[in-house]
Amino acid sequence: MKNFFFYGTLRHVPLLEIVLGRAAADIKFTSEKLHDHAALAVAEGPFPCVVERAGAVTDGLLVEGLTDTDIARLNFYEGSFDYDLHDVVLAGGQTAQVYFPAPGAWTTTDAWDLRAWENDWAALSCFAADEVMDYFGKYTAAQVAKMFPMIRTRAAAMVNAAHSKHGAGTLHGAIDVQKIDRAYTNYFALNEYKLRHERFDGTMSQPVDRAVFVVSDAALVLPYDPVRDRVMVVEQVRMGPIARGDRSVWQFEPIAGRVDPGETPQQAAHREAAEEAGIVLQSLEPVAEVYASPGCTTEFFYIYVALADLPDKATGVAGLDSENEDIRSHLMSFDALMAMADAQQAANAPLVTAAYWLARHRDRLRLVPPKATPDIT
Structure with missing residues (x-):
């Protein structure tokens, strides 16, 4: 010894x-x-x-x-x-x-x-x-x-989970986790659980087998220019549509990225805006704090609308070479955004959520416009 x-x-x-x-x-x-x-x-x-x-x-x-x-x-x-x-x-x-x-x-x-x-x-x-x-x-x-690095990012999500805002009015019952097996781990992870949970009648369920995709928290932000009344969306190829066999695998979405350890969701939103679109956000409006799909994944979204100056020259192709990102930005009028959402042509849930939030709060946001940069067309 x-x-x-x-x-x-x-x-x-x-x-x-x-x-x-x-x-x-x-x-x-x-x-x-x-x-x-x-x-x-x-x-x-x-x-x-x-x-x-x-x-x-x-x-x-x-x-x-x-x-x-x-x-x-x-x-x-x-x-x-x-x-x-x-x-x-x-x-x-x-x-x-x-x-x-x-x-x-x-x-x-x-x-x-x-x-x-x-x-x-x-x-x-x-x-x-x-x-x-x-x-x-x-x-x-x-x-x-x-x-x-991804182990620490998943750990950071567990720290954030202790401060979630939701849960009022729901059952806070007992969970009896009997076994956890990690079936897969690499950039992401897959855990298999055997557990019992409290039922609404107060009894405990029989043991059930469940699997969950374990990932990080993410910050997502839709930049909005209240002077020009338009937003910026980004476009990139996505694995979900590829694996599903979707006919359209390049997706419109908000600027998005994981929340790194030691970083707040707000800091992540500002950082990702610079990395993915090369823009500076002027202020953040919280839209939602939500699970992407709570039945099967730990992924948790902090969604924002951000006031930003979005002149014609703001678009381009960006992303980090170290992460193999190839991201194209687009400017879209508010009316075009809502028409896309209403026609179910936006397949990204956070984008639709942010769009309808913007529709609800747009008049208020237009009262305090950001400092604008002249358009270059």
Whole structure:
């Protein structure tokens, strides 16, 4: 058995429990210090690394008596962060192993603050660790490292779910999840559940088998120019229509993209407008916070209409090369948008939702027009 000293996120005991796969009561740990070392934040993410620094003192957690299985689980988890193990002698005289970063792996910044991290990132990190450790013995650490950005994005959605606005007037009954199997994971994931749920008569259902497509939250925004009374929609090829065999696989839709970890839906809407259409949004009007299809997917939409300046020159082809995006923007009059929606020619539900919301609020929005740019036709 071996001793480990943790100076970073694994000082958060709930996270340590997830990684080791056992309760805190079954883990022997005490507070300790490591002299002549500093725990520093890194620019690449909300976690620290440790570096040698004369006179510095690093607070941490000494965990004693770790088994080979414990260490294998720790190496699997930390393998996603590019760390190596080194022996150190702690202030109390104990020898322990510490995860040090590979040379040049991270860009260090200021001293790392555990309490600030716990406030901002602990919940997300625990959700992400639940998924990571579910892959222990199934995938290599290198494979998980490639999936980790989307793991964190799915974890961020679970954090957001704790703050949902809906639910008033509905049953808040018991859910008994008996088993969860991850049938598939890559960019997206597919979970299979066996569960029971409370019925409206107060009894519990029989066990039922269900599958759910696990994805991220998304921000969607329809830019509207109240001076010119027109909107911008974007067009791109979509996998849903391709897989369904639709005759039309390029779709009109609002600007859209996932909400990244540490980002608000509003920030995501502004970022995606710049990335997908090259425009700057002036203000956001919340339209809806809704599940895309709650019977089969976790995907959750934050839908907005945004006031924006949309001159003739605003259109073009944009998107991130790193995401293989090929997105064309279009300007459309309000009347043309509503005619398309009324004729069921818009196959994108958030676009239709935003269009009818705009019809309801259009007069109010036109009272405060944005600063306009002259048209170039």
